[in-house]
Amino acid sequence: MLALFITVPFFSILFFNLPFLSYFRRAITAWAYVLFCAQIALALRLFSPDFLNIFTARVFFNFNIALDNLSLIILLSSAIVLFVTLVIATYMIDSERKRFNFVNLLLFTQAGLNGLCLARDMFSLYIFLEIVAITSYILIVFDKDIKALSAAFKYVILSTVASVLLVASIALILLLSGDTQFSVIHNAISAQTPNLMIMFSVALFVCATFIKAGVVPFHGWLPEVYSHSPAAVSVLFAGIISKALGIYTLMRIVNDVFGPNIHVNSALLFIGMVSIVIGALAALVQKDFKKMLGFSSISQIGYIILGIGSGSALGFAGAAFHIFNHAIFKSLLFVNSAAIESRTRTTHMHELGGLSKVMPITGLTSVFAFVSAAGLPPLAGFWSKLLIVMALILSGHPVYAILAIVLSALTLAYLLSMQRLVFFGKLNERFSKIKEAEFGFSLAAIILAAIIIVTGLLYPFVLGKFILPLASSGVFK
Amino acid sequence: MNVEALQIFWPFLLFVIMLFIIGIYCISITFNLIRALLGVEILIKAVTLLIIIAGFVSGRTALAQAVVISLIVIEAVAITVAVGIVIGIHSHNNSLDTRKIVDTDK
Amino acid sequence: MNLNIAILIILIMAALWTTMTRSLLRSAIGLAAMSLVLSIIMFRLNSNLAAVFELSVCAGLIPVLFVSTISLTHPLTKQEVMQHMKDRIRRFWYLPFIIVAVGIALSLVTVKLSIKLPPHEIEKNVRTLLWNERPLYLAGQIIVLLIGAFSVVILFKESGKDER
Numbered sequence: 001m002l003a004l005f006i007t008v009p010f011f012s013i014l015f016f017n018l019p020f021l022s023y024f025r026r027a028i029t030a031w032a033y034v035l036f037c038a039q040i041a042l043a044l045r046l047f048s049p050d051f052l053n054i055f056t057a058r059v060f061f062n063f064n065i066a067l068d069n070l071s072l073i074i075l076l077s078s079a080i081v082l083f084v085t086l087v088i089a090t091y092m093i094d095s096e097r098k099r100f101n102f103v104n105l106l107l108f109t110q111a112g113l114n115g116l117c118l119a120r121d122m123f124s125l126y127i128f129l130e131i132v133a134i135t136s137y138i139l140i141v142f143d144k145d146i147k148a149l150s151a152a153f154k155y156v157i158l159s160t161v162a163s164v165l166l167v168a169s170i171a172l173i174l175l176l177s178g179d180t181q182f183s184v185i186h187n188a189i190s191a192q193t194p195n196l197m198i199m200f201s202v203a204l205f206v207c208a209t210f211i212k213a214g215v216v217p218f219h220g221w222l223p224e225v226y227s228h229s230p231a232a233v234s235v236l237f238a239g240i241i242s243k244a245l246g247i248y249t250l251m252r253i254v255n256d257v258f259g260p261n262i263h264v265n266s267a268l269l270f271i272g273m274v275s276i277v278i279g280a281l282a283a284l285v286q287k288d289f290k291k292m293l294g295f296s297s298i299s300q301i302g303y304i305i306l307g308i309g310s311g312s313a314l315g316f317a318g319a320a321f322h323i324f325n326h327a328i329f330k331s332l333l334f335v336n337s338a339a340i341e342s343r344t345r346t347t348h349m350h351e352l353g354g355l356s357k358v359m360p361i362t363g364l365t366s367v368f369a370f371v372s373a374a375g376l377p378p379l380a381g382f383w384s385k386l387l388i389v390m391a392l393i394l395s396g397h398p399v400y401a402i403l404a405i406v407l408s409a410l411t412l413a414y415l416l417s418m419q420r421l422v423f424f425g426k427l428n429e430r431f432s433k434i435k436e437a438e439f440g441f442s443l444a445a446i447i448l449a450a451i452i453i454v455t456g457l458l459y460p461f462v463l464g465k466f467i468l469p470l471a472s473s474g475v476f477k
Numbered sequence: 478m479n480v481e482a483l484q485i486f487w488p489f490l491l492f493v494i495m496l497f498i499i500g501i502y503c504i505s506i507t508f509n510l511i512r513a514l515l516g517v518e519i520l521i522k523a524v525t526l527l528i529i530i531a532g533f534v535s536g537r538t539a540l541a542q543a544v545v546i547s548l549i550v551i552e553a554v555a556i557t558v559a560v561g562i563v564i565g566i567h568s569h570n571n572s573l574d575t576r577k578i579v580d581t582d583k
Numbered sequence: 584m585n586l587n588i589a590i591l592i593i594l595i596m597a598a599l600w601t602t603m604t605r606s607l608l609r610s611a612i613g614l615a616a617m618s619l620v621l622s623i624i625m626f627r628l629n630s631n632l633a634a635v636f637e638l639s640v641c642a643g644l645i646p647v648l649f650v651s652t653i654s655l656t657h658p659l660t661k662q663e664v665m666q667h668m669k670d671r672i673r674r675f676w677y678l679p680f681i682i683v684a685v686g687i688a689l690s691l692v693t694v695k696l697s698i699k700l701p702p703h704e705i706e707k708n709v710r711t712l713l714w715n716e717r718p719l720y721l722a723g724q725i726i727v728l729l730i731g732a733f734s735v736v737i738l739f740k741e742s743g744k745d746e747r
Contacts, residue, residue: 123544130727134555495689499595512607519601
């Protein structure tokens with residue numbers, strides 16, 4: 001039954017592309033909405049406190065896939081972000097034919113992301129990671145703008161180098177353990193003394209996932225790709241693709257395959273802290289809205305890596321929850337920037353101003369997003385940052401915990417300056433006649449803001465049902 | 478078994494590292510878009526060689542061949558997409574020089 | 584053993600030629616030559632199926648892709664070629680020396696690796712492995728091929744229409 005997560009999007013692409021069924025092509029958008037909502041509903045239904053770790057399914061295809069709570073968080077976040085992307089794309093792409101191509105690419109992304117989080121074999125993890133990466137190359141150049149093309153080329157080169165490093169790591173693991181399945185590799189590596197080849201393959205793997213996730217010092221591709229790709233694709237990228245390809249893979253491998261290791265954890269803590277600092281400092285001086293959001297993503301990924309590097313189950317759960325929160329609030333910020341761009345045709349922050357008088361819904365939801373991003377109570381971002389900070393203190397790194405708290409003041413600073421420049425203040429005369437954003441943007445923004453508020457206010461319920469099972473379900477062996 | 482396996486493995490590892498250096502050098506020094514793609518191809522050849530020799534030394538030639546076949550398919554599709562991007566850049570700029578692409582900042 | 588090292592040296596020489604030669608077409612041919620040598624190495628290491636695949640795709644399909652894209656983007660004029668050549672030689676001439684130096688340095692290093700290799704197993708057939716035990720690899724490859732077909736439709740069709 002689990003194979004349906006991968007095969008249903010794939011077969012629906014085949015079905016809609018058959019040459020003699022061209023009458024049905026108009027229905028593809030509706031079918032995509034149905035699929036994404038079904039995935040959200042299934043993911044919410046399958047969370048339960050007494051859900052034991054692995055739920056394997058070997059029906060007629062004998063796929064080696066399994067589901068556990070960490071995969072469920074990725075399934076849920078990816079379905080929500082894909083849904084929001086589809087809502088924006090329906091409004092921002094005009095021609096029917098381009099919309100058909102775009103929805104096909106979104107269905108490929110869904111199949112790839114589902115396969116990525118369900119795979120229990122290292123090489124099939126790599127295959128699905130490449131599926132999502134290749135689809136993202138096509139999505140960035142969807143509008144064939146010259147800036148998007150050059151940003152995409154830089155991203156292609158860096159991402160392919162990362163894939164090569166990943167396969168090199170898989171080759172060394174194949175040498176050591178003779179197979180690529182997670183369970184076999186785990187047994188073989190714990191039976192060996194720690195030697196140079198294991199450390200080398202871990203280092204290669206961690207470097208590869210850092211390039212894919214956009215962590216400092218490999219973040220060169222990220223701000224340009226986020227700011228020059230089409231609006232719907234920016235939402236998809238910031239929300240789920242860089243998290244799932246980089247951070248989820250890192251969590252899965254460093255904990256399920258290699259086992260927790262003191263050197264890797266200290267390296268992760270250091271790089272996470274550097275990432276937060278450089279991302280926040282660079283975001284303070286940006287003038288372009290989307291580029292600032294790109295650097296903010298680099299900073300937030302630093303928090304997630306701090307959570308992983310703390311080495312405890314609580315930090316792990318906090319990091320996974322922060323992946324979900326970041327998907328929601330970053331998508332909301334990008335949706336608002338797309339709405340502003342579609343009405344005012346510019347993303348330069350110093351030219352905008354006072355927009356909350358003419359675009360009230362956009363302004364209000366943006367306030368919720370930035371309160372959650374900065375980690376202020378009572379919204380959702382506060383709880384996940386609190387979990388990460390608590391995990392750092394409990395596992396014996398008080399310096400990192402204090403630095404993380406101090407640096408979230410920096411996050412508050414640049415987001416507040418963005419809000420003041422764009423939404424509050426004096427209204428520019430050029431923009432006094434624009435109307436509120438179109439219905440699609442407002443709907444997506446309201447849904448995302450509602451999710452932030454609900455997750456934040458109903459936190460005890462969320463903690464009991466979603467987060468504690470993650471920490472205690474044996475994801476952390 | 479251990480010593481002779483390592484005797485076969487070590488020269489291959491050496492040459493794989495040299496191919497890696499050639500590939501990374503080619504990507505970073507060139508100013509031509511297509512030559513950067515050639516550097517990526519050289520890197521992929523290097524890692525294919527690494528998979529085959531790892532499979533040979535550990536006795537799992539069948540699994541290594543399955544991995545290499547999948548890798549070749551993925552590489553072909555990735556090169557197709559990259560070539561599409563290069564042709565798109567050329568049709569805007571009429572040149573393949575990385576120094577002449579429109580400055581994307583500001 | 585010495586034959587292996589000789590073939591590997593030919594591989595490195597082909598890679599150096601691909602990087603340093605001045606014309607793009609010759610680089611594409613060099614890529615095909617590299618794939619040929621790699622395929623010979625794979626035949627010697629008992630990996631027959633992968634060697635045939637590498638020959639047909641990487642020595643056949645990919646150089647054709649490169650040659651077609653080189654011919655779609657027009658060549659430089661004579662004077663630009665001369666200037667370009669001088670520029671390239673200045674940047675690239677020390678690569679062979681670096682490679683030889685690195686090779687000699689690394690071959691003198693002996694690292695004591697005490698790794699435990701996995702237990703020996705019966706030799707399996709690649710086809711039964713892919714179809715019976717690892718069908719997810721096949722499913723992934725089919726999805727990737729479909730994405731490739733899509734990319735050709737999306738990326739190439741529009742630019743053809745624009746040029747007309």
